[in-house]
Amino acid sequence: MSEKRKAVRTYHRNLAIMLGIMLLIFVCIPLFVKSPYIMNIFVLVFYMSTLSMAWNLLGGMTGQNSLGHAAYMGLGAYASCLLITKAGINPWFSAILGMVIVGLVAGIIFYPCFILRGPYFTLVSIAFGEALRQFIINSTFFGRASGVGLPFGRDSWLNFRFGSKIPYYYVGLAMLLLVYLLMKKIERSKMGYALRTIREDEDAAAAIGINPTRYKIMAVVVSAMVAALVGFFYASYIRYIDPELMILSKSTESVLPAVVGGAAFVEGPLVGGLIMIPLSEFLRAKYSSILPGINMLMYAVVLLVVIRFRPTGILGWYMHSRVKTFIDTKILLKPPVEVLEEVELAKMSGKE
Amino acid sequence: MLKVEGLRAGYGAVNILWDIAFHVNDGEIVSILGSNGAGKTTMVRTITGMIRPSAGSVNFNGEELARHNSRYVLDKGIVQVPEGRQLFTEMTVLENLEMGAFNKQTREHFADNLRVVYQWFPKLEERARQAAGTLSGGEQQMVAVARALIGMPKLLILDEPSLGLAPNIVDDILNVASTLVRNDGISVLLVEQDITKALACADRGYVIENGHIALEGTAEELAANEHVKKAYLGI
Incomplete structure (x- = not known):
């Protein structure tokens, strides 16, 4: 037993080292890359992947396909911007307040909707986003169609305002990491298991004593709050928001990284975002001047190819690939699954 | 152990169960029999808190469970093997x-x-x-x-374990249930269409027809009953 436990510990240590190296690479990138354009793409990758992780909690883990995440993000952006400009509240604090507001709104709006299943839930999420956008376009308080701007000025951590892209890069990276750790925590928790059973079969979940409504509400609230955080980050980075932020196609953009990367995995949105967003930017920079729209066409083709040939996403392929076998056995020294489970079970029952 | 009285339930405006009453004693296998559409699964779903009854009571070891959710019922010790697994x-x-x-x-x-x-x-x-x-x-x-x-479980509910299975596998599963009742003192509520198998291992039984309890008795009485023979056993 002790030998097995040692093997498991070595594996966990190797895994941690590998992840640490990956993180170190991202931390060091701003030291070598000086182009603001490239830095902008990284910031874009960070916040879009975070938004996609928020979507994935609901769409991937719980199986509730939402097309309203741009609305949560937009509402979070508006809430925090208005708290900053109208109420004079510190940006950091208004980010938290904005998250709470959006979480509450999402919980209240979707509570009566959760008896709806499948496509009906999706339709309600679309309607919610559109209704909110129309409301904001017609509301003077929200600045109507012309949007809301945040003040420019001297760099300040207190006011979350920077002239250079490097601080945004690090804050974006930190946000991504925090949300990733949160999602990982949720996945392994009781809630994560409950969400998976709901995705598989809601009636069966109820039959074994899981309250589907309660867990779905929890998922929607957490997901909306993370989206609101991304909204705050976006608003602080761009320093201007308008109702177009909530348009339906933005919600679709939040789904893509998860689907391409693999919606069944917490890491899916990260992998998908890291590939699809730079690709989209590259295509736009390279080809849109040659023939307007050709970049979107090429992007769509890439997307269709992935969905047609790898419906489980890039990670879905990786999980069964020889690359993974090689990395697991040769580099990480992963013990066989039986050993991992035996040690896990021994730990669960508190016996050595 | 379990005492159900005057239970009425259904889906929306459609009422399925009409004044269902039965009980399960400690260490007993009780069988609920009935054909397709008689209301057996609706009854299981009502007892386990997945459907709210419109009237009646579900008393389990002295505690009222009707109108509690499935989580609560499960915590009290009623666990089901749902229909269709x-x-x-x-x-x-x-x-x-x-x-x-x-x-x-x-x-x-x-x-x-x-x-x-x-x-x-x-x-x-x-x-x-x-x-x-x-x-x-x-x-x-x-x-x-x-x-x-x-x-x-203190009370295990088996909802149609015979559905789509080979007869010997059904026997295996019913054997396990009988052994558990004998050795561990749990009770079993066996909801079945296959009356021969159900009566072979149950102590008592109830027959549901169109949402009503039509007959009740010991397994031997039911097996000997003319109506049961004609309507369900085809003899």
Whole structure:
């Protein structure tokens, strides 16, 4: 037993080292890359992947396909911007307040909707986003169609305002990491298991004593709050928001990284975002001047190819690939699954 | 142990169950018999808190359970093996079993209970890491029963264990149920269409027709009843 436990510990240590190296690479990138354009793409990758992780909690883990995440993000952006400009509240604090507001709104709006299943839930999420956008376009308080701007000025951590892209890069990276750790925590928790059973079969979940409504509400609230955080980050980075932020196609953009990367995995949105967003930017920079729209066409083709040939996403392929076998056995020294489970079970029952 | 009185329930405006009354004593196998559409599964869903009854009471060891949710009913010790198994097909067998220990009391005993159900169904240990959906029908039913047993039932409800299974597998599962009743003192509510098998292992039975209790009696009485013979046994 002790030998097995040692093997498991070595594996966990190797895994941690590998992840640490990956993180170190991202931390060091701003030291070598000086182009603001490239830095902008990284910031874009960070916040879009975070938004996609928020979507994935609901769409991937719980199986509730939402097309309203741009609305949560937009509402979070508006809430925090208005708290900053109208109420004079510190940006950091208004980010938290904005998250709470959006979480509450999402919980209240979707509570009566959760008896709806499948496509009906999706339709309600679309309607919610559109209704909110129309409301904001017609509301003077929200600045109507012309949007809301945040003040420019001297760099300040207190006011979350920077002239250079490097601080945004690090804050974006930190946000991504925090949300990733949160999602990982949720996945392994009781809630994560409950969400998976709901995705598989809601009636069966109820039959074994899981309250589907309660867990779905929890998922929607957490997901909306993370989206609101991304909204705050976006608003602080761009320093201007308008109702177009909530348009339906933005919600679709939040789904893509998860689907391409693999919606069944917490890491899916990260992998998908890291590939699809730079690709989209590259295509736009390279080809849109040659023939307007050709970049979107090429992007769509890439997307269709992935969905047609790898419906489980890039990670879905990786999980069964020889690359993974090689990395697991040769580099990480992963013990066989039986050993991992035996040690896990021994730990669960508190016996050595 | 379980005493159901005047239970009425249905879906929306459609009422299915009319004044259902029956009881289960400690250490007893009681069978609820009836054909398709008689209201058997609706009754199971009402007792386990998945449907709210419009009238009546479900008394379990002196406590009223009607109008509580499924989680509460499960915590009190009524665990069901739902009709058609309802496994989480993309999760592994082991994960399905883990889901049986979702509440706190049962989670603490998970490792021990897992060992016990592996003794009952050794096949499941071999298949622990396989996705539940890739198992045969009989093996899936074993997973469903094992998942319920891991929930440490005081009253185990088996909803149509014979559905789509080979007769010898049904016998195996009913054997396990009988042994559990004998050795561990739990009670079983067996909801079945297959009257011959159900009456063979039950102590008492009730016959449901169109949402009413039409007949009740000991297993021998029901097996000898002219109406049962004609309508269900075809003799």
